[in-house]
């Protein structure tokens with residue numbers, strides 16, 4: 001008997017150790033803290049050794065937890081959902097997934113049944129959403145029928161009325177640019193001016209390296225089959241375009257030995273007469289005849305010349321088909337990945353970022369959150385001010401002063417639009433007439449609206465949403481990732497993050513620092529990364545970058561990080577932001593001196609506070625271990641998160657001290673890097 005009770009007792013204590021809340025089942029309604037404590041442990045693989053593979057230790061069972069909802073009814077519902085929705089593969093997509101579900105419920109409610117008063121813009125969001133839901137199937141060809149490559153001609157593949165003599169590639173590029181396409185052959189953007197960020201200019205440039213990365217024959221064939229081409233046609237065409245795409249990509253090697261130039265449009269016509277700039281600008285600014293005296297800033301002129309030569313040597317059909325394929329690929333990204341509720345909400349967020357942000361804000365905004373995020377940001381700024389004051393780089397005092405000023409001026413904004421900006425948002429979409437039965441036309445209209453609104457900024461005065469509305473064309477405007485906007489010296493924290501595990505009224509201060517604090521610190525540090533130092537506190541490219549970039553310690557710090565960039569990993573600036581942010585937020589929370597005895601969290605008493613901090617930090621990056629059959633892309637993304645956590649922690653001496661890692665364990669970097 002004694003034996004038996006002993007065993008029962010042992011079993012009980014074991015269970016208690018792994019799931020401390022299980023013994024409290026007599027009190028079923030769990031508090032948020034209990035829930036989070038249970039969750040934190042359920043994600044961990046405690047058979048892994050934290051000093052060897054911390055990611056496995058913190059996240060080893062994450063995926064298991066995502067796949068097994070504990071309640072059978074939930075499981076049933078999830079099975080239904082699985083059929084219509086892609087399963088989220090990391091924390092950020094879990095957040096987005098939940099958010100989309102909430103929005104979807106709000107959208108499905110009819111206008112009358114809602115008790116609360118809704119802003120009129122909700123009607124337009126509903127129309128878009130409904131038109132998306134009615135799609136079956138999603139047919140890319142419809143877009144091509146709605147928009148031809150130019151007056152008097154059609155797409156070569158679609159009709160006999162293809163007239164090559166009527167095709168001018170710059171006209172087509174301009175026409176599609178007006179509908180949101182960019183970075184194909186050329187890039188045209190409205191951006192804050194480098195020397196005065198309070199006004200905007202047109203920037204002409206070559207596409208980025210990523211934008212000219214060949215999409216490959218496979219992807220092209222898929223698109224061509226989507227629009228109803230036969231396999232034989234698709235194969236032949238893809239080969240042709242692929243060849244062009246590779247040559248185009250090679251133009252990236254050209255140096256910009258002429259540098260950026262600002263000139264009037266009329267003068268550009270003379271300076272680079274090979275390219276018909278007026279044709280382009282006429283298409284982009286349909287309502288007004290382009291003013292030849294208006295100025296624009298052009299970069300990579302040698303690329304432009306080479307582009308002209310390359311295009312001239314190709315048959316017009318190839319160029320037109322190339323542009324068409326890029327256009328289709330772009331549209332496919334904007335549209336729903338599949339016709340499901342969640343995907344239609346996701347597509348709505350991409351198509352109407354301002355209105356969606358307002359709607360998300362109205363669901364998730366909480367004055368307490370604003371206060372919490374704000375005070376966390378202030379604490380981080382205060383700590384970073386001290387780090388700057390220490391001046392490890394031994395910069396001259398006036399330079400340090402400039403950096404301090406920039407920090408003082410750095411602002412935080414919660415939400416892409418403020419809730420009191422609803423008037424601006426209504427006005428923005430005012431002339432938009434959407435149709436609940438015509439998704440394709442809605443999509444094209446909305447894409448065009450963004451480009452038109454951005455070009456209106458060129459002559460606008462002061463009605464720019466705290467200055468970030470120029471970002472509406474970027475995917476950042478509809479994502480839940482925080483960002484640092486360099487020309488605005490602004491950290492932008494989307495409303496979408498105000499959910500668990502990032503924020504809740506009841507989360508502990510430690511949890512907040514480890515997740516939200518890290519995210520804010522990471523963005524703050526972007527103001528001081530290798531390109532952040534180009535910008536001053538006003539957001540002008542007049543920062544003390546030469547003095548800093550010439551500093552030996554700065555160079556050494558960067559070189560150290562450069563060596564840790566694994567192939568396929570993110571950029572040096574991301575590494576810098578991660579490394580410095582972890583230290584910043586850790587020191588902000590724990591202070592500099594170790595306290596002799598820090599009280600433990602009673603719900604997780606097996607860990608010290610500092611260990612918990614690192615586990616919470618790591619778990620934000622938990623993700624799905626990709627099956628081998630999945631595409632390389634997701635494999636890479638995942639590898640990046642895993643590497644990100646491992647390298648960031650291995651670089652931080654406090655981590656190995658706290659877990660008692662011995663020398664030569666994996667989680668101890670051979671060389672630790674630090675810049676600031």
Ligand SMILES: *[C@@H]1O[C@H](CO)[C@@H](O)[C@H](O)[C@H]1NC(C)=O
Nearest residue numbers: 030031032033034505506507
């Ligand atoms: C949040 O904290 C308050 C006060 O500590 C508590 O009364 C409440 O039950 C908690 N709510 C949740 C959902 O945890």
Ligand SMILES: *[C@@H]1O[C@H](CO)[C@@H](O)[C@H](O)[C@H]1NC(C)=O
Nearest residue numbers: 110111112118120123124126
């Ligand atoms: C929704 O309600 C508002 C006012 O309550 C009304 O103006 C609008 O037409 C309604 N929209 C729909 C789609 O019923």
Ligand SMILES: *[C@@H]1O[C@H](CO)[C@@H](O)[C@H](O)[C@H]1NC(C)=O
Nearest residue numbers: 150151152171279282283286
């Ligand atoms: C193309 O046709 C439309 C409508 O017929 C006309 O408004 C526009 O000016 C034409 N564009 C060019 C560049 O000729």
Ligand SMILES: *[C@@H]1O[C@H](CO)[C@@H](O)[C@H](O)[C@H]1NC(C)=O
Nearest residue numbers: 370413414417418419420421
């Ligand atoms: C809108 O709200 C923000 C903060 O939420 C505030 O800074 C700003 O002054 C408000 N604007 C107006 C016009 O009330």
Ligand SMILES: *[C@@H]1O[C@H](CO)[C@@H](O)[C@H](O)[C@H]1NC(C)=O
Nearest residue numbers: 197198466467487488538539
């Ligand atoms: C707009 O940006 C400028 C500098 O980039 C800044 O001084 C100003 O405060 C910003 N305005 C608003 C409303 O955020």
Ligand SMILES: [Zn+2]
Nearest residue numbers: 522526574577
């Ligand atoms: Zn970053």
